[in-house]
Amino acid sequence: MSQPIRVLLAKVGLDGHDRGVKIVARALRDAGMDVIYTGLHRTPEEVVTAAVQEDVDVLGVSLLSGVQMTVFPKIFDMLRASGADDMIVVAGGVMPDEDVVSLKKMGVSKVLLQDTPPQTIIDTLTRLVEERGAR
Amino acid sequence: MGVYVPSVELIARVQAGETAAIGRLISRAESGLAEARGALARIHKLAGRAHVVGVTGVPGSGKSTLVSGLAQRLRTGGDKVGVIAIDPSSPYSGGSILGDRIRMSDLSADPGVYIRSMATHGATGGMARAALEAADILDAAGFGVIILETVGVGQDEVEIVQASHTTVVVSAPGLGDEVQAIKAGLLEIADIHVVSKCDRSDANRTLTDLKQMLTLGTGGHEPSDRAAPVIGTSAVSGEGIDELLEAIARHRDLTTDTDAGLARRQSIAEFRLRKTAENLLYDRFNAAAASASAKLAGQLMRRESDPYTLAEELLSTTLEREGDHERDVHSKSA
Numbered sequence: 001m002s003q004p005i006r007v008l009l010a011k012v013g014l015d016g017h018d019r020g021v022k023i024v025a026r027a028l029r030d031a032g033m034d035v036i037y038t039g040l041h042r043t044p045e046e047v048v049t050a051a052v053q054e055d056v057d058v059l060g061v062s063l064l065s066g067v068q069m070t071v072f073p074k075i076f077d078m079l080r081a082s083g084a085d086d087m088i089v090v091a092g093g094v095m096p097d098e099d100v101v102s103l104k105k106m107g108v109s110k111v112l113l114q115d116t117p118p119q120t121i122i123d124t125l126t127r128l129v130e131e132r133g134a135r
Numbered sequence: 136m137g138v139y140v141p142s143v144e145l146i147a148r149v150q151a152g153e154t155a156a157i158g159r160l161i162s163r164a165e166s167g168l169a170e171a172r173g174a175l176a177r178i179h180k181l182a183g184r185a186h187v188v189g190v191t192g193v194p195g196s197g198k199s200t201l202v203s204g205l206a207q208r209l210r211t212g213g214d215k216v217g218v219i220a221i222d223p224s225s226p227y228s229g230g231s232i233l234g235d236r237i238r239m240s241d242l243s244a245d246p247g248v249y250i251r252s253m254a255t256h257g258a259t260g261g262m263a264r265a266a267l268e269a270a271d272i273l274d275a276a277g278f279g280v281i282i283l284e285t286v287g288v289g290q291d292e293v294e295i296v297q298a299s300h301t302t303v304v305v306s307a308p309g310l311g312d313e314v315q316a317i318k319a320g321l322l323e324i325a326d327i328h329v330v331s332k333c334d335r336s337d338a339n340r341t342l343t344d345l346k347q348m349l350t351l352g353t354g355g356h357e358p359s360d361r362a363a364p365v366i367g368t369s370a371v372s373g374e375g376i377d378e379l380l381e382a383i384a385r386h387r388d389l390t391t392d393t394d395a396g397l398a399r400r401q402s403i404a405e406f407r408l409r410k411t412a413e414n415l416l417y418d419r420f421n422a423a424a425a426s427a428s429a430k431l432a433g434q435l436m437r438r439e440s441d442p443y444t445l446a447e448e449l450l451s452t453t454l455e456r457e458g459d460h461e462r463d464v465h466s467k468s469a
């Protein structure tokens with residue numbers, strides 16, 4: 001019996017846009033994944049602690065407030081400090097192209113912006129976890 | 136963690152309380168990896184000190200909120216607290232949305248609280264299959280109190296009592312006329328009853344109803360000392376949390392080094408043993424039945440034989456295979 005993919009979906013900071021993340025959560029559940037949602041207004045520290053405790057395959061951060069360039073460096077620092085650097089990190093929401101480039105360099109595996117069809121998100125996460133292999 | 140770390144190498148790190156190692160070993164337990172068996176056996180030996188508190192009640196009754204309040208208060212007393220929050224998987228997709236952490240966000244910056252969400256993945260009884268192994272892992276990591284939150288929604292959803300040292304059943308006002316513990320068949324399993332949301336005006340009625348139901352059970356007499364206490368709590372005002380902790384401590388004392396406690400531990404062990412065997416059987420059957428059942432189904436469809444005869448045949452062909460099934464099952468999950 002193969003284990004469902006575990007995903008933690010997080011909203012960080014003052015960003016109150018949660019329509020997208022809820023759509024993503026339902027789509028991933030309906031694709032057979034276990035989705036942990038931590039609610040609005042979390043700090044990067046809280047998100048990383050939760051992701052490490054939950055030992056998720058994928059940490060997905062949804063951001064529509066423009067603060068990605070301060071949030072993701074903190075997330076990666078804390079993941080490394082926790083010894084969880086094999087965690088796949090993806091981002092979604094609204095952000096400019098130049099930030100997408102920087103985020104990828106930082107270690108974000110995939111950035112999926114507005115109007116991404118849910119099936120694309122499902123396929124992307126499935127592929128990323130497959131490529132990572134057993135852990 | 137990078138490369139695959141063998142499970143046995145995680146043991147020392149679990150004992151040192153390292154979050155990532157605890158998390159990873161729980162994942163290995165969840166996936167039922169054969170590779171993790173030896174490590175989990177060692178962990179089981181190391182465990183046995185923690186007090187396991189089960190919290191159950193219908194969805195929306197306030198369990199997660201209550202667990203958060205309990206854990207916070209326990210932390211001020213110095214205990215490290217583990218929380219295992221179990222929610223049902225969708226019967227359609229097998230996936231789940233696990234939202235208990237949303238109600239526990241007050242705990243999320245405290246390294247002395249470890250929260251793990253689990254989906255039932257088809258296991259009945261409201262208990263995820265690996266929940267008890269996760270409890271052992273947290274126990275071995277030095278968490279003194281482990282709280283199991285499970286959804287209790289029916290007569291057969293009462294496994295939690297067979298896994299925990301103290302069982303708390305939560306009922307909320309305003310979720311229907313009757314006390315939900317009664318409807319859900321949870322009345323008898325409670326060591327302690329909680330009526331949550333006591334900041335609400337209709338809570339008194341629920342408290343009265345519940346106390347009355349419990350007295351009826353004793354033939355109209357006043358409940359004895361042994362009867363499960365009924366405690367009103369509120370996450371809004373903080374009312375009742377201390378009282379609940381005292382009741383849990385009292386129950387713990389009543390079941391430590393006593394005949395009643397010994398009997399409870401014996402039945403927990405028996406349950407665990409049977410449940411583990413049941414899970415093994417289930418895995419082996421499913422792994423082996425997949426190919427055999429298609430052929431037998433054809434015979435059934437054409438009415439060449441009957442369901443019982445064919446089911447017996449399916450059982451004997453699937454369960455007589457030995458030795459190799461373990462590898463079969465686990466190579467699929469790797």
Ligand code: B12
Binds near residue numbers: 015065
């Ligand atoms: C609806 C909306 C609101 C609603 C939000 C309702 C809610 N509960 O979600 C309300 C009216 C409350 C609102 C308020 C504000 N908003 Co507004 N809002 C929007 C709007 C029009 C649409 C957002 C939306 O819901 N889209 C639909 C969903 C389904 O799409 P999505 O969230 O992008 O999600 C998709 C993908 O991004 C991806 N995805 C999302 N998350 C994740 C996560 C992972 C892991 C993955 C893999 C994928 C993924 O999957 C989804 C499906 O494809 C956008 C404009 C826009 N074009 O995006 C502005 C927008 C986001 N808002 C904006 C602003 C400025 C605000 C306010 C500050 C306005 C104000 N001055 O008050 C407030 C802030 C409120 C707050 N506390 O955060 C700006 C943000 C600018 C920026 N980032 O620099 C935008 C871009 C508008 C603009 N062009 O200026 N807003």
Ligand SMILES: Nc1nc2c(ncn2[C@@H]2O[C@H](COP(=O)(O)OP(=O)(O)O)[C@@H](O)[C@H]2O)c(=O)[nH]1
Binds near residue numbers: 192370
């Ligand atoms: N008024 C009030 N609401 C509460 C209390 N405890 C929980 N709730 C609310 O009840 C709902 C369900 O709570 P939750 O803890 O998620 O219940 P669970 O499904 O049993 O885990 C949420 O909206 C909570 O905010 C309480 O003490 N008072």
Ligand SMILES: [Mg+2]
Binds near residue numbers: 198200
């Ligand atoms: Mg809950």
